[in-house]
Amino acid sequence: MAKELTPRSENYSEWYNDLVIKADLAENSAVRGCMVIKPYGYAIWEKIQAALDKMFKDTGHSNAYFPIFIPKSFFSKEASHVEGFAKECAIVTHYRLKASLDGKGVVVDEDAKLEEELIIRPTSETIIWDSYRNWIHSYRDLPLLINQWANVVRWEMRTRLFLRTAEFLWQEGHTAHATKEEAIEETFKMINVYADFARNWMAMPVITGRKTENERFAGALDTLCIEALMQDGKALQSGTSHFLGQNFAKAFDVKFTTKEGAQEYVWATSWGVSTRLMGALIMAHSDDNGLVLPPKLAPTQIVIVPIYKKEEELAAISEQADKIVASLRGKGYSVLYDKRDTHKPGWKFAHYELKGFPVRIAIGPRDLENGTVEIARRDTLAKEICPMTSLEKKIEFLMSDIQNNIYQKALKFRKDNTHFVNTYSELRHIVEEKGGFAYAHWDGTSETESKIKEETKATIRCIPMDDIVEKGKCVYSGKPSERRVLFARAY
């Protein structure tokens, strides 16, 4: 393993790949396009899961689990949905192997062909709505608020660790409601949960908005999203929430009896975030020394490194360190005391910076004498000497200050790289050369959007929800526009 990361300025994409590998988050597997998520990467994902899961439960949702296989026929029941996913499906056609004729391996047993092929889920709307038909009969059964943590498969051509893999982990919420209004409210509620999570846990600012028709989820009437800006000036869609109308209820014949005794189709939503959030987290904050993790999602928040020459020194330091570990753990922090003698302090400093531990405490003989420790924070790399007596206070301050600081830093970066453009050449300049978000007027047509995408590779990331509405003229066609929309090149 090389010691250094490729600097971001030299090759951003290489920096990202290097970091994922060297920080031991994930690696490519023997299966093309699929990744192995390594323990440290998975530990971060578990933190993400735990926080989101609690937010889902707090908003009234329950977890359930549906099969990974979906009968092919289910897919053809909702026309636009099948069209959206048909090109990237993995299909199970057989259920048995047999020894090959030359005796050296195994081959597919052609006698074991399935009557109906099974699709490995690219998303679970169809199988879930097939079940909901039996679960929902009366208005009393509604709303039905279910979430599933699962893996899904989308046969992508080009993959990148966490950002786009053929198999990925995610959660998918699937809710059913008696009224359109209630379903729409749910769609908004969940995109706001995602936005809160991004801001408060990932320390990542996001723009909340609505997708254009071109970018909408296959089978949805409306798709809401959160969009984040990465350090290379590209946008990353980090979460989506869909209002599905009655499309799936009609496709799977899910009706309920109203209070008045009428039969009506139920209204649906679905919403999800994936292991792509790991990519967002990495690209939002990390630097040329490695990962920078927000304290709320760091698997280990504090590492203690002893500095010593002799065994007796280590013993004395360890006595002190053990006390610190106990007191900080008592306060609820996750702490690692790394007293391995197989690595030197300098190596450990670099190692834990690469891994993004938010705070490092170093203790040497000098500190024992003075009743101090050295504290280094990962976000700024600043070091200071802290008296033992105020250590707990200092840690408490650092945890919230680092969390806040990296959010502010990311927010400032986004502000500095967000531009209001009024002409097509300005738009091109921003998205093609400078990078970043460009707010521009758009005439609202798919044709214009597609042309701009073709010519600049930039897409409308969203029609922002909480922005000032202002009339103008489309930068491309010159036709009237009701409001500015958010353009950027995206992952």
Next chain:
RNA sequence: CGGGGUGUAGCGCAGUUGGCUAGCGCGCCACGUUCGGGACGUGGAGGCCGGAAGUUCGAGUCUUCUCACCCCGACCA
């Protein structure tokens, strides 16, 4: 699926017009000296040179076929 590229030690690579025992750096193991920002010395282990067939006295090197992976496009959370 188009266009380009690469397969040699765990990782990154070198290997000349074909030449004898296939090298280098990092990592790994042992011992010693070190230890407040990625230590150093000495010794050591580790290879069907992607696979198959061919040319040749001799193939990592040449020929043919094959397999795999990577990069750039079209597609996407």
